[in-house]
Amino acid sequence: MEKKAEHNIKAYGNNFTTMTPGSFAIKLRTCKIWQLIRFIVINIKMLIVVNKSH
Amino acid sequence: MARVVVLGGGVSGHTAATFAAEWLGSAHEVVVVTPNSKWNWIPSNIWVGVGGMSKEDVTFDLAPVYAKAGITYKQAKAVSINPEGSETSDKPFVTISYTLAGREGESENVEYDYLINATGPKLNFGATPGLGDANGLGEFTVSVCTADHAVHANEEFQKCIEKMKKGERQKFLIGTGHGLCTCQGAAFEYIFNIEHELNKAGVRDMADLKWISNESFLGDFGVGGLHMKSMGFAVSSKIFAESLFTERNVDWIIGAHVNKVEKGKVHYELLDGSMGEEEFDFSMLIPPFAGVGLKAYAKDGSDITSTVFAPNGFMKVDANYAAGSYDNWKASDWPKTYQNPTYDNLFACGIAFAPPHPISKPMSSPNGTPIGPTPPRTGMPSGIIGKAVAHSICDRILKGKDAPLHEASMAHMGAACVASAGKGIFDGTAAAMTIYPVVPDFEKYPGTGRDVDYTFGEIGLAGHWIKHILHHLFLWKAKLKPGWTMIPE
């Protein structure tokens, strides 16, 4: 079984109160079609911020 | 003919000099004084530090680029400024000392009409015993702050990988090497690139990774953290950072002032006043930054360094340096024109200007040790400020001495940051973030201090592609290749 992100949480340790991504969220990060859409969206958002900054 | 002298050919100075040369044309002279023969796209040093790129991939020779732009290039470092001239002349000048092979140590006075100080940071390794000394980086840790440092870091990193392949467990400690460091983002990026490379080399299970930093919470990044819109919530960067560290199984120590480094061990003090030690086999700790130590002299030769520069060595500009404690801080304390308040033909841009105060709330331990990030001035603000300063000076030269100055306050400016976590085109990922404005304005944006519609972040391949594109785009722009003026800072 592949190690899940939440398996790294240590009870009452530093990281006990954080959230961890599930396998679907992790898959989306390298899903080429989804990332192509995100690429366009992030670029637009960055361009807006760059524009507001000049 | 007016002469604009730019001290420092880094991100900010190079932007200022190249735009000034473009706008002024050959009727006026632009001079760059910088000690290195090569320009370095510093953000990509992270990839050099894990063997993903070579030094040649992230640097290029300055001389041909400046020749093409009609810029006079002096490979030298500035030593002092005489903003009132000397007893024999009213013309202000800067004293430089050559680093060019064959002319090392030769001194020259370069007169100017306008001076831009873009000398960036002194990497103050000497502030922490064992991290280094006045000569630079010490022998116990590595750095990725320069391309040469990053080459060395990778050599040490590869040795660790070899050891792990032979079955020897290795401990990696990455972060900040002093209580008053900035640039946490670079260390953040480095630790996740290391993690990625260890996975690729099939030795991740032989490695323990730990983060140590002066931030009071994970995800502070020297900007007091940020809230990002995600899944309908305004979520703190603390949650995102802790989530990423947990996912990649990286432990952390925060609120730490590293006060001593020995072979294989750091000593630190925490915000609660307790002391600790952490062992390592490989450690990259960012040093604190200071000004490069320029001096300033009046016409009669008296020392006016404290008039022109703040005690940390950064140049005073039009900031409010009397804001006092955190409760009194305002976004309007931050400089707009970067003009020196005493000498109106003197400007500072990029890391070289003295910020009015930190962005993160300052904290100290019960022992009185200040522990908290100093304010970052990352690539995008450094470039934008450099361009605005060049614009102001060009206007004053071309339109008259009273032409209004251009403004570029970090309180009205955003920044786009992409922190990579591995380099492969289809297996790398990166955290892409924008933050608007860099300096929070709690009056305009109550609560978070920022516009959450323009402050966002996410992890994925898309961010990684953007990081790759930015690498090539900024090198293209810095080399003044066709269309360079169209590429935003």
Ligand SMILES: Cc1cc2nc3c(=O)[nH]c(=O)nc-3n(C[C@H](O)[C@H](O)[C@H](O)COP(=O)(O)OP(=O)(O)OC[C@H]3O[C@@H](n4cnc5c(N)ncnc54)[C@H](O)[C@@H]3O)c2cc1C
């Ligand atoms: C490892 C690392 C990764 C980073 N990653 C990112 C990132 O992903 N995104 C981002 O936005 N920012 C990043 N940054 C920050 C970014 O590199 C800086 O914000 C930027 O370089 C600042 O520009 P600057 O011109 O002020 O200083 P620099 O780029 O450091 O330039 C200063 C120049 O002045 C020269 N100089 C020094 N002393 C003298 C002297 N006495 N006389 C004349 N010249 C002198 C230096 O040689 C240098 O050329 C990173 C920084 C580091 C260290």
